[in-house]
Amino acid sequence: MGETKYIFVTGGVASSLGKGIISSSIGKLLQARGYNVTIQKFDPYINIDPGTLNPYEHGECYVTVDGHEADLDLGHYERFLGIQTTKANNITTGRIYKSVIDKERRGDYLGKTIQVIPHITDEIKRNVKLLGTKNKFDFVITEIGGTVGDIESLPYLESIRQLKWEMGRNALCVHLTYVPYLAAAGELKTKPTQHSVKELQSVGIQPDILVLRTEHELSTNLKKKVALFCNVDENAVVQSMDMPTIYEVPVRMQEQGLDVTILQKMGLPVGETPTLGPWRDFLDRRHKATEKVKIGLVGKYDLQDAYKSILEALSQAATYNDRKADIHFINSEKLTNENVEEQIKDMDGIIICPGFGQRGIEGKFIAIKYARTHNVPTFGICLGMQCIAIEFARNVLGYADANSREMDEKTPHNVIDIMEEQKAITNMGGTMRLGAYECVLDQNSKTFEAYKSEHIQERHRHRYEFNNDYKQEFEKAGMKCVGINPESDLVEIVEIPTLKWFIGVQFHPEYSSTVLKPHPLFLSFIKAAINKG
Numbered sequence: 001m002g003e004t005k006y007i008f009v010t011g012g013v014a015s016s017l018g019k020g021i022i023s024s025s026i027g028k029l030l031q032a033r034g035y036n037v038t039i040q041k042f043d044p045y046i047n048i049d050p051g052t053l054n055p056y057e058h059g060e061c062y063v064t065v066d067g068h069e070a071d072l073d074l075g076h077y078e079r080f081l082g083i084q085t086t087k088a089n090n091i092t093t094g095r096i097y098k099s100v101i102d103k104e105r106r107g108d109y110l111g112k113t114i115q116v117i118p119h120i121t122d123e124i125k126r127n128v129k130l131l132g133t134k135n136k137f138d139f140v141i142t143e144i145g146g147t148v149g150d151i152e153s154l155p156y157l158e159s160i161r162q163l164k165w166e167m168g169r170n171a172l173c174v175h176l177t178y179v180p181y182l183a184a185a186g187e188l189k190t191k192p193t194q195h196s197v198k199e200l201q202s203v204g205i206q207p208d209i210l211v212l213r214t215e216h217e218l219s220t221n222l223k224k225k226v227a228l229f230c231n232v233d234e235n236a237v238v239q240s241m242d243m244p245t246i247y248e249v250p251v252r253m254q255e256q257g258l259d260v261t262i263l264q265k266m267g268l269p270v271g272e273t274p275t276l277g278p279w280r281d282f283l284d285r286r287h288k289a290t291e292k293v294k295i296g297l298v299g300k301y302d303l304q305d306a307y308k309s310i311l312e313a314l315s316q317a318a319t320y321n322d323r324k325a326d327i328h329f330i331n332s333e334k335l336t337n338e339n340v341e342e343q344i345k346d347m348d349g350i351i352i353c354p355g356f357g358q359r360g361i362e363g364k365f366i367a368i369k370y371a372r373t374h375n376v377p378t379f380g381i382c383l384g385m386q387c388i389a390i391e392f393a394r395n396v397l398g399y400a401d402a403n404s405r406e407m408d409e410k411t412p413h414n415v416i417d418i419m420e421e422q423k424a425i426t427n428m429g430g431t432m433r434l435g436a437y438e439c440v441l442d443q444n445s446k447t448f449e450a451y452k453s454e455h456i457q458e459r460h461r462h463r464y465e466f467n468n469d470y471k472q473e474f475e476k477a478g479m480k481c482v483g484i485n486p487e488s489d490l491v492e493i494v495e496i497p498t499l500k501w502f503i504g505v506q507f508h509p510e511y512s513s514t515v516l517k518p519h520p521l522f523l524s525f526i527k528a529a530i531n532k533g
Helices: 019-032 073-081 093-106 116-135 151-170 191-202 220-230 246-255 258-265 277-288 304-320 340-344 361-373 383-395 446-451 468-476 520-530
Strands: 005-011 037-043 090-092 139-144 171-178 209-214 237-241 292-299 324-331 349-352 378-381 414-418 433-441 455-462 464-466 480-484 491-495 502-505
Touching: 005 019, 005 116, 005 151, 019 037, 019 073, 019 139, 019 171, 019 246, 019 258, 037 073, 037 116, 073 246, 073 304, 090 093, 093 116, 093 151, 116 139, 116 151, 139 151, 151 171, 171 191, 171 258, 191 209, 191 220, 209 220, 209 258, 220 237, 237 246, 246 258, 246 277, 277 304, 292 304, 292 361, 292 520, 304 324, 304 520, 340 361, 349 361, 349 383, 349 520, 361 378, 361 383, 378 383, 378 520, 383 414, 383 464, 383 468, 383 491, 383 502, 433 446, 433 491, 446 480, 446 491, 446 502, 446 520, 464 468, 464 491, 468 480, 468 491, 502 520
Parallel strands: 005 139, 005 171, 037 090, 037 139, 171 209, 209 237, 292 324, 292 349, 349 378, 378 502
Antiparallel strands: 414 464, 433 455, 433 480, 480 491, 491 502
């Protein structure tokens, strides 16, 4: 195709409008036309990565195969496009500044005064183009976090202005805004969108395409008005209404010719419109599934974005089992021996959520004990798997004081511990097992039945490990270690084979579940939950 084309996605009026979903949808439509596409996210905050951010602040932390802690939008990119992202797909202001400051300390700038323009903007531009030049993508979609008008995003917008000027038709800006509905007046209001576009124009960027987020259908006249006031072609104003599922968005965008408009503006042949067959089949199955499967999410963050990938993996697996995932959050801080039955007895299955730290941990043990003794299908993920091991040690092996060294430095029965080689490191960001690791499965296990493969690779994000000193005791008492890392001999998966479905995994399978390739463990878990009765 020749030169890489660059699409920038910016947002105005309010945050959380779903730039990640729009970016993913554009990527999906271009990919369906045979183009090689990737998406990256630029986040204007100063943290080096979201790894140290509280999930309440920024939702879940997503992990790429190469072990980078990234923004949760990268999860959407991977789920929609079935691609694997890396460290290069998520840049923060912290990383940009650190890179420039490191160069300055090394003397690379030969004594020059370091300024936002050109030094910071050049570093941003270099990162924008990096993926395109290195990997020969046809399209690189760059999503700019935050909202136009934020002081933090100004250097990014200046970089886009320069790139659009330098690249001509090879660069394009899609601006996502919000059209609020004033109930008292019974009217949709375009003024916030006009202001948002003016704000973009004031930094020298004329958006090429406007995507209007709305809860109500927009009339043709309203779209014409927006086009007129914002200097945008009429066919380049598309609406994005709230959908029952985010996976409908690419189809709605295609119906309005968003991909056609992009290709025309970039001087590319339009050709046939792709049918999106498998994608529509998935939506069709999802739409037809009326029966519910009730899943309890036992965790401490009462916020849907904190467990985003798990929710999506459950929803995908339910669809492929022709069910609707009916997900209930069970706050582990509030679970007691007295109320656990009423919270869990109606659930078809429970997930013991990942996390860090002490808070809410005792409630997880209570939930696990109930599920184990009442044969409720149970899936423990990361810390959830560690909790499964601790509960088993306490209530089956009889070590009442068993714990993880993370929760209790002095526990005499440290069934979960930090590995020797990590003890010397004290910096929070530097001690974790991050990214994809090998795992070999025991062929006589439910886990193997799910994967249908002996060798798997899954992504990790944790600091503590199962203590192999206890392995034999666990196995003798009925909890089998069925997944082992071939290099370090660390236990990755435990299961109790006598129960219907009781599996704990040290990794995060939810990160690699996509729309067209749902994760085998989630499929197997949902199937067990459906057949619970």
